[in-house]
Amino acid sequence: MTAKQLAKKIQSQFKEITSDPVEFRDELTIDIADAKQISVVCHFAKEHLDFDYLVDLCSIDNDDETPRWTVVYHIYSYKHFKHLRLKVHVSEEDSKLPTVTNVWRTANWHEREVFDMMGIDFIGHPDLRRILMWEGYPYHPLRKDFPLAGKSSDMPDVAFTDPVPLEGGPFVTSPGNKDSADREPRVRNPE
Amino acid sequence: MAELKNIEISDSAVRSAEALDELQDLQGEKMTLNMGPSHPATHGVLRLSLELDGEIISKADPEIGYLHRGDEKIAENMTYNQFIPYTDRLDYLAPLANNVAYALAVEKLLGVDDKLPERCKFIRVICCELARVSAHLLGLGAFAMDVGALTVFLHTFNEREKIYNLIEALTGARFTTTYTRIGGLSRDLPEGWTEELSKFTKEVSEAIEEADKLLTRNKIFIDRTKGVGVITREEAIDFGLTGPNLRGSNIEYDLRKAHPYLVYDQLDFDIPYGEVGDCYDRYLIRMEEMRQSVRILDQCIAKLPNGPVNLDDGKIVMPHKQKVLSSMEELIHQFMLVTQGQNAPAGEVYFGAENPKGELGFYIFSKGGGVPHRMKIRAPSFVNLSILSHKLPGHMMSDIVAILGSLDFVMGECDR
Amino acid sequence: MNTTEIGYNSKIEGNVVHTRIDNAVSWFRKNSIWPMPMGLACCGIELMAAGASRYDISRFGSEVMRFSPRQSDVMIVAGTVTYKMAIAVRRIYEQMPEPKWVIAMGACASSGGMYRSYATLQGVDRILPVDVYVSGCPPRPEALLEALMKLQDKISKELHIKDKKPARDRGLVLS
Numbered sequence: 201m202t203a204k205q206l207a208k209k210i211q212s213q214f215k216e217i218t219s220d221p222v223e224f225r226d227e228l229t230i231d232i233a234d235a236k237q238i239s240v241v242c243h244f245a246k247e248h249l250d251f252d253y254l255v256d257l258c259s260i261d262n263d264d265e266t267p268r269w270t271v272v273y274h275i276y277s278y279k280h281f282k283h284l285r286l287k288v289h290v291s292e293e294d295s296k297l298p299t300v301t302n303v304w305r306t307a308n309w310h311e312r313e314v315f316d317m318m319g320i321d322f323i324g325h326p327d328l329r330r331i332l333m334w335e336g337y338p339y340h341p342l343r344k345d346f347p348l349a350g351k352s353s354d355m356p357d358v359a360f361t362d363p364v365p366l367e368g369g370p371f372v373t374s375p376g377n378k379d380s381a382d383r384e385p386r387v388r389n390p391e
Numbered sequence: 392m393a394e395l396k397n398i399e400i401s402d403s404a405v406r407s408a409e410a411l412d413e414l415q416d417l418q419g420e421k422m423t424l425n426m427g428p429s430h431p432a433t434h435g436v437l438r439l440s441l442e443l444d445g446e447i448i449s450k451a452d453p454e455i456g457y458l459h460r461g462d463e464k465i466a467e468n469m470t471y472n473q474f475i476p477y478t479d480r481l482d483y484l485a486p487l488a489n490n491v492a493y494a495l496a497v498e499k500l501l502g503v504d505d506k507l508p509e510r511c512k513f514i515r516v517i518c519c520e521l522a523r524v525s526a527h528l529l530g531l532g533a534f535a536m537d538v539g540a541l542t543v544f545l546h547t548f549n550e551r552e553k554i555y556n557l558i559e560a561l562t563g564a565r566f567t568t569t570y571t572r573i574g575g576l577s578r579d580l581p582e583g584w585t586e587e588l589s590k591f592t593k594e595v596s597e598a599i600e601e602a603d604k605l606l607t608r609n610k611i612f613i614d615r616t617k618g619v620g621v622i623t624r625e626e627a628i629d630f631g632l633t634g635p636n637l638r639g640s641n642i643e644y645d646l647r648k649a650h651p652y653l654v655y656d657q658l659d660f661d662i663p664y665g666e667v668g669d670c671y672d673r674y675l676i677r678m679e680e681m682r683q684s685v686r687i688l689d690q691c692i693a694k695l696p697n698g699p700v701n702l703d704d705g706k707i708v709m710p711h712k713q714k715v716l717s718s719m720e721e722l723i724h725q726f727m728l729v730t731q732g733q734n735a736p737a738g739e740v741y742f743g744a745e746n747p748k749g750e751l752g753f754y755i756f757s758k759g760g761g762v763p764h765r766m767k768i769r770a771p772s773f774v775n776l777s778i779l780s781h782k783l784p785g786h787m788m789s790d791i792v793a794i795l796g797s798l799d800f801v802m803g804e805c806d807r
Numbered sequence: 808m809n810t811t812e813i814g815y816n817s818k819i820e821g822n823v824v825h826t827r828i829d830n831a832v833s834w835f836r837k838n839s840i841w842p843m844p845m846g847l848a849c850c851g852i853e854l855m856a857a858g859a860s861r862y863d864i865s866r867f868g869s870e871v872m873r874f875s876p877r878q879s880d881v882m883i884v885a886g887t888v889t890y891k892m893a894i895a896v897r898r899i900y901e902q903m904p905e906p907k908w909v910i911a912m913g914a915c916a917s918s919g920g921m922y923r924s925y926a927t928l929q930g931v932d933r934i935l936p937v938d939v940y941v942s943g944c945p946p947r948p949e950a951l952l953e954a955l956m957k958l959q960d961k962i963s964k965e966l967h968i969k970d971k972k973p974a975r976d977r978g979l980v981l982s
């Protein structure tokens with residue numbers, strides 16, 4: 201079975217909430233409209249389509265677009281060696297979706313990382329704590345409105361942070377489609 | 392003359408017997424032990440909070456993030472070429488392989504991965520395999536050292552120094568190589584380098600056999616590793632293990648075979664895989680992988696074609712300086728590349744490469760332009776370590792070092 | 808019968824050295840600086856290389872890498888210090904007995920290096936007094952060895968006897 205047929209199977213099973221698979225560079229992406237169903241879809245993919253390996257789980261901050269968050273699942277199978285990408289969109293007000301730890305246990309740490317870095321909750325996760333930053337750190341650093349240089353935070357006994365000086369530091373290139381004077385690599389100090 | 396004092400042995404024995412009686416009801420009480428983040432067996436800055444019942448671990452909670460340096464955030468603020476030095480520092484035991492994996496991911500996004508010149512592909516394979524040998528040498532040395540065999544470490548480090556010499560001749564640095572560029576390499580092989588390399592492959596084969604003699608049938612080593620930390624097939628898949636750790640659990644899967652990239656489909660090599668999934672199997676696999684890497688290296692030297700090493704595309708590869716100074720078009724290309732980077736299309740790609748530690752993947756989500764909107768690094772060590780809290784309970788304290796050593800992780804990559 | 812010989816004794820010629828106590832102590836100290844290897848990141852690998860066969864740090868009396876702070880004299884901070892790790896580094900430093908020194912190995916430990924980001928401490932000198940900085944990303948093992956020699960120089964010039972002033976200045980002149 202090709203990846204396309206597998207994608208079609210998912211689509212026919214969940215007609216109302218899935219989009220047509222998008223192909224880019226030989227990779228298939230399926231958008232799932234209803235984030236609440238993600239664990240059901242994943243369960244189906246694992247049980248009926250043999251996607252037994254969750255390669256990666258990560259999130260994207262869409263900045264000023266709505267819905268703000270996108271959570272991306274890369275799934276793979278050791279039986280038919282096909283790769284598929286599932287995407288769900290989560291609004292900023294909601295900021296939560298069901299966990300898939302009950303489908304693949306490897307999702308545990310991935311979800312904790314998403315929670316830590318972007319602040320998206322996973323309902324039903326057995327142990328949702330920060331993983332890379334320390335407990336009590338007030339921000340979610342991978343959000344687009346968080347500056348690379350960081351913000352100061354003060355946690356007596358745990359850790360402190362200060363914004364780092366970018367003067368003469370790495371020349372930062374700004375993403376986005378602004379004009380090139382704004383985009384080109386240069387020193388940008390935090391305001 | 393000094394008077395001999397009566398030593399009241401009986402008394403203290405009675406006392407300890409009484410104490411033991413009292414302790415009866417304390418038995419089964421758990422003790423919490425903190426291991427790391429600065430501990431020789433944690434290979435960097437992993438921290439384990441252990442709950443012990445006597446010698447037996449009843450609960451393990453790995454704590455990571457002590458080396459979280461914000462690589463993914465940095466990537467969002469840089470052009471694609473600018474980020475290459477940061478990939479060196481992910482898995483700093485195999486920087487060349489990281490460079491290659493990252494360059495391939497970006498090239499996939501740009502849609503030029505199949506247009507690379509043959510020579511470039513072969514050199515990249517050499518880089519990957521050299522990195523694999525060097526990473527496994529250190530991994531094995533450290534593993535053996537952790538379970539008590541220091542000699543192997545010194546032997547393998549000797550060989551690593553030779554690799555460093557080769558890499559230094561190739562890139563100018565010992566292990567922060569930054570060797571690849573998007574669409575090619577920073578430079579071609581230096582003169583006489585392949586001869587040095589073939590000399591090295593002979594020497595390293597001998598060294599591998601030597602390490603093999605020191606460990607493979609070493610009674611102590613076997614006692615410490617056989618049957619310890621058994622990861623079953625199902626667990627390995629469920630926890631997303633990759634690389635030698637996956638293959639140890641009786642799964643014959645290697646990205647180089649399953650989804651060949653570069654020129655791996657033209658090369659002849661075998662995939663070793665284990666049966667039981669214990670520490671000893673993982674050790675054997677690393678041993679065999681080094682031998683296979685040497686095989687690949689030899690084939691690459693023999694097959695290495697001539698020709699350019701960079702893509703012929705001024706919009707992706709930095710033009711030659713001579714041309715920049717003499718031709719308008721190249722000058723513009725250079726200016727655009729430096730200020731804006733490669734103009735990538737909007738879209739998303741995932742590329743995973745078989746690195747020494749496992750599948751190193753880059754997921755790039757681009758909205759167009761020279762800067763990724765989001766770049767996620769799928770770090771094999773991160774995923775491999777997540778099995779610890781499941782696997783450690785039930786083992787003895789002393790097995791921890793064996794299990795950690797056999798999982799062979801790097802914190803730079805785990806925490807990013 | 809025992810007699811005590813006073814003055815020149817040809818039997819012990821060449822076996823006795825006259826020196827100041829400070830110099831003797833410095834000499835002992837500088838030739839046995841036991842490091843506490845804080846191998847945090849990539850630089851830690853070069854630190855291992857410095858300890859391994861080719862560079863052989865034991866030529867300078869520093870091969871005894873102690874992972875226990877209580878048995879070490881110099882902390883070699885090799886690698887990126889993140890805010891999360893900073894507390895642990897600091898605590899380990901505090902556990903080291905006096906006299907103690909610190910070598911900041913590599914760009915990251917000296918200044919944050921290429922990691923100008925939210926998670927990285929911009930130089931370990933923000934939390935510890937550093938004696939020698941080693942540049943490089945990573946510094947070659949030779950550079951670390953040179954740093955060690957610099958530190959030895961520094962130690963050999965240090966005065967160790969608590970009250971460093973000559974007795975006369977303290978008004979304790981014995982007339």
Ligand code: SF4
Nearest residue numbers: 849850913914915944
């Ligand atoms: S200075 Fe360079 S090599 Fe050393 S820890 Fe920092 S990034 Fe790694």
